[in-house]
Amino acid sequence: xxxxxxxxxxxxxxxxxxxxxxxxxxxxxxxxxxxxxxxxxxxxxxxxxxxxxxxxxxxxxxxxxxxxxxxxxxxxxxxxxxxxxxxxxxxxxxxxxxxxxxxxxxxxxxxxxxxxxxxxxxxxxxxxxxxxxxxxxxxxxxxxxxxxxxxxxxxxxxxxxxxxxxxxxxxxxxxxxxxxxxxxxxxxxxxxxxxxxxxxxxxxxxxxxxxxxxxxxxxxxxxxxxxxxxxxxxxxxxxxxxxxxxxxxxxxxxxxxxxxxxxxxxxxxxxxxxxxxxxxxxxxxxxxxxxxxxxxxxxxxxxxxxxxxxxxxxx
Amino acid sequence: xxxxxxxxxxxxxxxxxxxxxxxxxxxxxxxxxxxxxxxxxxxxxxxxxxxxxxxxxxxxxxxxxxxxxxxxxxxxxxxxxxxxxxxxxxxxxxxxxxxxxxxxxxxxxxxxxxxxxxxxxxxxxxxxxxxxxxxxxxxxxxxxxxxxxxxxxxxxxxxxxxxxxxxxxxxxxxxxxxxxxxxxxxxxxxxxxxxxxxxxxxxxxxxxxxxxxxxxxxxxxxxxxxxxxxxxxxxxxxxxxxxxxxxxxxxxxxxxxxxxxxxxxxxxxxxxxxxxxxxxxxxxxxxxxxxxxxxxxxxxxxxxxxxxxxxxxxx
Numbered sequence: 136x137x138x139x140x141x142x143x144x145x146x147x148x149x150x151x152x153x154x155x156x157x158x159x160x161x162x163x164x165x166x167x168x169x170x171x172x173x174x175x176x177x178x179x180x181x182x183x184x185x186x187x188x189x190x191x192x193x194x195x196x197x198x199x200x201x202x203x204x205x206x207x208x209x210x211x212x213x214x215x216x217x218x219x220x221x222x223x224x225x226x227x228x229x230x231x232x233x234x235x236x237x238x239x240x241x242x243x244x245x246x247x248x249x250x251x252x253x254x255x256x257x258x259x260x261x262x263x264x265x266x267x268x269x270x271x272x273x274x275x276x277x278x279x280x281x282x283x284x285x286x287x288x289x290x291x292x293x294x295x296x297x298x299x300x301x302x303x304x305x306x307x308x309x310x311x312x313x314x315x316x317x318x319x320x321x322x323x324x325x326x327x328x329x330x331x332x333x334x335x336x337x338x339x340x341x342x343x344x345x346x347x348x349x350x351x352x353x354x355x356x357x358x359x360x361x362x363x364x365x366x367x368x369x370x371x372x373x374x375x376x377x378x379x380x381x382x383x384x385x386x387x388x389x390x391x392x393x394x395x396x397x398x399x400x401x402x403x404x405x406x407x408x409x410x411x412x413x414x415x416x417x418x419x420x421x422x423x424x425x426x427x428x429x430x431x432x433x434x435x436x437x438x439x440x441x442x443x444x445x446x447x448x449x450x
Numbered sequence: 451x452x453x454x455x456x457x458x459x460x461x462x463x464x465x466x467x468x469x470x471x472x473x474x475x476x477x478x479x480x481x482x483x484x485x486x487x488x489x490x491x492x493x494x495x496x497x498x499x500x501x502x503x504x505x506x507x508x509x510x511x512x513x514x515x516x517x518x519x520x521x522x523x524x525x526x527x528x529x530x531x532x533x534x535x536x537x538x539x540x541x542x543x544x545x546x547x548x549x550x551x552x553x554x555x556x557x558x559x560x561x562x563x564x565x566x567x568x569x570x571x572x573x574x575x576x577x578x579x580x581x582x583x584x585x586x587x588x589x590x591x592x593x594x595x596x597x598x599x600x601x602x603x604x605x606x607x608x609x610x611x612x613x614x615x616x617x618x619x620x621x622x623x624x625x626x627x628x629x630x631x632x633x634x635x636x637x638x639x640x641x642x643x644x645x646x647x648x649x650x651x652x653x654x655x656x657x658x659x660x661x662x663x664x665x666x667x668x669x670x671x672x673x674x675x676x677x678x679x680x681x682x683x684x685x686x687x688x689x690x691x692x693x694x695x696x697x698x699x700x701x702x703x704x705x706x707x708x709x710x711x712x713x714x715x716x717x718x719x720x721x722x723x724x725x726x727x728x729x730x731x732x733x734x735x736x737x738x739x740x741x742x743x744x745x746x747x748x749x750x751x752x753x754x755x756x757x758x759x760x761x762x763x764x765x
Binding site: 151154155229240265269277 | 466467469470521524525544547548550551552554555556558559561562566569570573574577578580581584585587588589591592
């Protein structure tokens, strides 16, 4: 099987001007799981395709994902990503903007290498997905200013911001591997539910994860009053007294362990934690259900294992 | 002939989330000459093509160009564009970054509508050009930190930052119109020289233009010590006494009419103004020469007139 990290490191950023390309090399060097790239190759293999043909699309998806992280970090003023200073900290905001723009263009340049007969379909899938990711990011920003966000809106936001890229990765791999329409749809929907389960699990871990294994401080979302699945569920389920307590903590904008502990208690008391765990199980079940439309083989077993491992992940 | 402003206004930005799309509508509404769009259509017509087929590529090029303006304005902290507040002023930096990203994606989405047989060629031309524009922008940034920039490097920078997009517009239109290789090359090179003449003329007008017709204050480049064709020529041609005077004015970072007048005097005394005028004439001549490879028709006459009017433009 293709070594995804090696395939990313093979992209050449040693060209001039280095002011443009060195930040791209840096942003792509920090590893991570390369999950989206794996999903492209997996989507290709599961329908019996040759994964080597899917590699440029996998690289394009991975470069695009890292472009979104780069620009998101500027917008969020995030200083650290995967244990290293972010590009706008190591260089500056303007560099992060321009090198990010070039990364998006580089993602499209990689698309030129997909099998020619599939280009129109893959270009459409890629641009449609990129659009949805930007829309999801905008909804996320919009939600910060609203206090009436519904859980269904939150699900739609994370579907756009997170799920569609996983879904497009799988479907794109499937297209290159020769999937039929039913298989393409199954791969796409598997990715959607996997992404939703993944993101809600993220919300849970940020709050109830083990600080030893989670890798970052617990309670970050609570400290910044982030409207997570847990928060929205708590607000929906709370009785008047609980609602008042939540409002009181939201008004306390200075981070404190006291606030984190109190909100965690409220998430349990309002059954928000239980609701989140239930939602993860439900989306995992749906993801597994989608896999039924795919051929039985070892790659499908890997996709099953991936969905199941997600429910139990600690970081 | 297609009404380019109408064709841009036909793009629909009324979709949700408006936080993402309203800034795009705003950025595209301010008009301007739509020069690049005109060049796509012109490149198509001059080789006998049907301009309607070239429209999506023309829209893609125009949306891309306005994307670069949007992000450049954030990076340059420019407050006004075509007499209106820039997007990052009317909204904020994050909006300008994200809506700009989406504009770049929208440009690629428009490419999906080009004639299918030409898609691979046009996608390659577009991405190659977009890359070069980003490289040109990076060189422009790099030059601010250097005091040994050569005129040849400056020409290469403006070729990348300005000319290649005009060239790609013309060539892309030609490709859609069925141009042969010789015609494609002629259109591209015409665009390169047109762009170089255009940019050097810009440098001249910023310094020696008529404030009545130029539309903005004269001497802006001098005030911010911008390394223009005039500045680099003056530094190259200056005798030791003149070089010392220039260095003195460069050290005066507070803008003043005195500095503007003195530098204008030095541009004349060092023959920098003459050198710039000479360069404009030379690139105009080369642009006209390229047109010889194209069929004789009224569209070619329009392209000739465009190159000639450029030498005499006042704004």
